[in-house]
Amino acid sequence: MSGLLGTLDMGNRALQTQMKGLELTGHNLANVNNPGFSRQRMEVDSTYQFEAGHQSRGTGVDIQSIQQIRDQILDAQIRSEKSTTGFLESKMTGLEYMQAGLGPVLNIMGQDGQQSGGATGLTALFNDFSGKMHEVANDPSSRNARQSFIDAAQNLTDKIQETSLQAQELQTRLDDEIKTVASESNNLIERIAELNQSIQKVERGGLKTANELRDQRIEVLEKLSELMPLDVSTAESGKMLVLSGATVLVEGEDVLNSILVEPLPEGDLTLNWNNDNAPFQPQEGRLGGLFDLKTGALREVQTKNETLAKGLMDIFNTIHGAGFAKDGSTGRALFVGTDAASLGVDPEILQNPTLLQVASRPDEPGNNDIIQDMITAMGENQAQLDDRNFIEMHADMVSELGQTIRNTKRELEDQQSLELLMQKQRESISGVSIDEEMTQLVRYQRAFEASAKLIGIVDEMLGTVLSMSR
Amino acid sequence: MRVSTQMYPQSLLNQLNKLTAQQQTLQNQVSTGLRVQEASDDPAAARKMIQWQTDIASLDQFRKNIAAQQDLANMNRGVIDSLNQISTRVNELAIKSDDTQSPDTLSFFAEEVDSLIERASEVVNTQFNGKYLLAGTAEQSPAFTFERDEDGRITGAIYEGNGRIRSVESSPGNKVSTQWIGTNDGTSDEPGLIQDFDLEIDFFRDLIAFRDHLISGETSMIRDQDIESLQQLEDHLLHFNHRNSIMQTKLEASVATLNDQELSLTGMISREGEVDLAETIVRLNEVQYAYQAALQSGAKIMNSSLMNYLR
Numbered sequence: 001m002s003g004l005l006g007t008l009d010m011g012n013r014a015l016q017t018q019m020k021g022l023e024l025t026g027h028n029l030a031n032v033n034n035p036g037f038s039r040q041r042m043e044v045d046s047t048y049q050f051e052a053g054h055q056s057r058g059t060g061v062d063i064q065s066i067q068q069i070r071d072q073i074l075d076a077q078i079r080s081e082k083s084t085t086g087f088l089e090s091k092m093t094g095l096e097y098m099q100a101g102l103g104p105v106l107n108i109m110g111q112d113g114q115q116s117g118g119a120t121g122l123t124a125l126f127n128d129f130s131g132k133m134h135e136v137a138n139d140p141s142s143r144n145a146r147q148s149f150i151d152a153a154q155n156l157t158d159k160i161q162e163t164s165l166q167a168q169e170l171q172t173r174l175d176d177e178i179k180t181v182a183s184e185s186n187n188l189i190e191r192i193a194e195l196n197q198s199i200q201k202v203e204r205g206g207l208k209t210a211n212e213l214r215d216q217r218i219e220v221l222e223k224l225s226e227l228m229p230l231d232v233s234t235a236e237s238g239k240m241l242v243l244s245g246a247t248v249l250v251e252g253e254d255v256l257n258s259i260l261v262e263p264l265p266e267g268d269l270t271l272n273w274n275n276d277n278a279p280f281q282p283q284e285g286r287l288g289g290l291f292d293l294k295t296g297a298l299r300e301v302q303t304k305n306e307t308l309a310k311g312l313m314d315i316f317n318t319i320h321g322a323g324f325a326k327d328g329s330t331g332r333a334l335f336v337g338t339d340a341a342s343l344g345v346d347p348e349i350l351q352n353p354t355l356l357q358v359a360s361r362p363d364e365p366g367n368n369d370i371i372q373d374m375i376t377a378m379g380e381n382q383a384q385l386d387d388r389n390f391i392e393m394h395a396d397m398v399s400e401l402g403q404t405i406r407n408t409k410r411e412l413e414d415q416q417s418l419e420l421l422m423q424k425q426r427e428s429i430s431g432v433s434i435d436e437e438m439t440q441l442v443r444y445q446r447a448f449e450a451s452a453k454l455i456g457i458v459d460e461m462l463g464t465v466l467s468m469s470r
Numbered sequence: 471m472r473v474s475t476q477m478y479p480q481s482l483l484n485q486l487n488k489l490t491a492q493q494q495t496l497q498n499q500v501s502t503g504l505r506v507q508e509a510s511d512d513p514a515a516a517r518k519m520i521q522w523q524t525d526i527a528s529l530d531q532f533r534k535n536i537a538a539q540q541d542l543a544n545m546n547r548g549v550i551d552s553l554n555q556i557s558t559r560v561n562e563l564a565i566k567s568d569d570t571q572s573p574d575t576l577s578f579f580a581e582e583v584d585s586l587i588e589r590a591s592e593v594v595n596t597q598f599n600g601k602y603l604l605a606g607t608a609e610q611s612p613a614f615t616f617e618r619d620e621d622g623r624i625t626g627a628i629y630e631g632n633g634r635i636r637s638v639e640s641s642p643g644n645k646v647s648t649q650w651i652g653t654n655d656g657t658s659d660e661p662g663l664i665q666d667f668d669l670e671i672d673f674f675r676d677l678i679a680f681r682d683h684l685i686s687g688e689t690s691m692i693r694d695q696d697i698e699s700l701q702q703l704e705d706h707l708l709h710f711n712h713r714n715s716i717m718q719t720k721l722e723a724s725v726a727t728l729n730d731q732e733l734s735l736t737g738m739i740s741r742e743g744e745v746d747l748a749e750t751i752v753r754l755n756e757v758q759y760a761y762q763a764a765l766q767s768g769a770k771i772m773n774s775s776l777m778n779y780l781r
Contacts, residue, residue: 402509
């Protein structure tokens, strides 16, 4: 073959190839700001050679393939890091909401122009409660002192009740979010199966690579791994397997399991895999974070708050019950209710402060023995409070939540830096560089010009050949 | 390392975010003056501060308790002073009441003593905030009721109060009381101001006996018996006056201690919870410089690429 027409053909192919290269550069440049895109490179090869006598001659260039520049190990690592980040992020968001919601309870320093060092929140209410007990002890028969003490007791029980309600509300919010994230996860699981199907269609002949679809699939997998722990492997059949723990979610184009939210009694909920009918207990990802918060920090606050409420009822009702009111009556409880949510001051005492039983003997309005016992109980370590006093219990509740928030914040910061580092590594491998693409543009443009020149010369030569026969 | 176009804006954005967050934290600290606003800012400090705030609140309460006791002590001082004056006058009269006095003078003296007894009967039922000072914890009713003869003269005093006093805390675990009971019938641990069976003191008994001796002109009884018992009464009251003063001094000393404690607690809270303004502002400045530098260098780098040089 070859000859002038063969060379013309070679020029044509070269033109096509350079144009394709130019197009690919354009594609890369167009996606410079697309975070899920990995840059593509054109692999070219010289076309077949043919033997002419002793010589072998080349016939030009042709496109071998369009390759994505990707590091699969890094992709898997980023997926796993995203699970951890998702876990910490959702936990942190919940904790921040918790600190804001319980703020009035947990705030320790005065804000908004309040004098610094002044206690706020539950600390202040506890201090007021015990202060007003002293006032009653100073003047047990004073109606005013009794009334202020009852008010202080009511403020305290209101706050404990409010804390309980806030925690309950937060739990409902967390449950709602778990439902939302679960349904989002299910959508993503389906999307992966769909993408697998599309990729399979495109790549069926084995000639083409569905680069863009693969990019999309990696993005979806990463989104899903933010929500829950995820593994990706290949089945024996060569199909892609997406697993969470031992449960197969997607095999090729089929969804095998999705998340089922099942309600539990008392408004709680649990997660199951719909096909395997096995429980799903996420340890990572946003779902993991939400569950961790629910069963960890939030439950801790709820338990401590309940302990405070129970402690108030047990300890003060016993002491108060043994005392005598102004009218000589005895045996009445100071606090009523069964738990933190229902804790309150006895409604009749609220109405009538003289019913407060502060004396150890009837008909002794000046006797303050019982209220003194209550003051002592307030400061003493109590078995019901795990050998702490009320303030220590409250201080522990505040500082433990604070510690959890601080630790989570620190872990999240570390995790974000780690993920960022990996993203950078990936970006360094797969990201588009304008400078690089501009150089490619120049390269293809020049090669295009050269090929065009070749065609021009062959054309001239053909003209010369044709003019010979004139 | 290959640097892609996305890497610059991304890392610049991250750096700017970090610096902005730092600026925000520092600015917040500077503007509020507080280093620890939420427990998560410094959980250990938060725990200590809750404890200290509670300690300060109880110090405050102890001061109030002491103030109430000081008021009570002042009132008691007034009562004891009045009784003292009465006792002093009665003692003067007892010494004067010898054989040299005419029966008329003695009956004048008797009238004066009677009026002093009346006065004392009012003083021992002094009220403070609507409560009878000397009635123990049965403070709702008068400490003493009085028996009178057909002439209306007081012939006996009956204690209606009880032998128990009310004490309040003046420091953790320490109770204090400046209350005095009127009568110790031998069953109470508290000394009785008017009557004390253990000490064989009986204010009204002795005054009434003296008055009756004056009326009957039994100057020998006065000389042999009343002068001694009235002197004993005088000593008893002086002793009480002394006790009351000691109590007042103690209370003042307690207040001074509480004030010192509060001062050091406030200092501790301030050290843990408040910012070192100078240090924080210097750090804020550093962060601001870093922020400006990041902005400037970022803008410069992102502004130039190969495109600036290709036709």
